Amino acid sequence: MKTIIDRLKKIAIKLKPLWGYFKVWRELSSLAVGLLLWIQSATFLHWIDPTAGTYDAGVFQVYLFAIIGIFILHGIVRILMKLIWPTPEDYLDHQFMNDFKTLTPWQKLKLSTFIFFAFLFAVAFLARTL
Structure with missing residues (x-):
């Protein structure tokens, strides 16, 4: 001991x-x-x-590839938004932060929780499909 x-x-x-x-x-x-x-x-x-x-360290490759996939898909979506529909892209880059500060606490909580679980679901979904 x-x-x-x-x-x-x-x-x-x-x-x-x-x-x-x-x-x-x-x-x-x-x-x-x-x-x-x-x-x-x-x-x-x-x-x-x-x-x-027991599992070897290779089990972590699945999650690593899922995270890499999230970053790549995020970049592709942002590029497509900028090319196809630039208004929301401009809003997210310049005005979203000011609007977020004006939300009530429960609205901030709902939005933040939704975004967190959306990312969590996306990584888990990609990890299971890879």
Whole structure:
């Protein structure tokens, strides 16, 4: 038990400089937790079932390609909007931020939540179709 505590202390000392990033980019903490769980999943699975197989690092390629696909599709959609229908493109670039500030808090919450889950659905959908 003492060795685990010593390991955690050493890890905490090494991660201390990164703590400032985690304060600003809270999303990094979910990535860190996910990677830590994935690393420890082999030990946990073998503890439950000694004959269990584990995944290799290649499983993350699916999500990486899905994220790359989102960026590519986002760029294509923005280019098409600019070429075919430039009015909404101009609005998104120049006026949307001012209009967003005038929304009521519940409208901001609904819009932000919708956008978050739309991106989450898009990545999950692309990851399952790749």
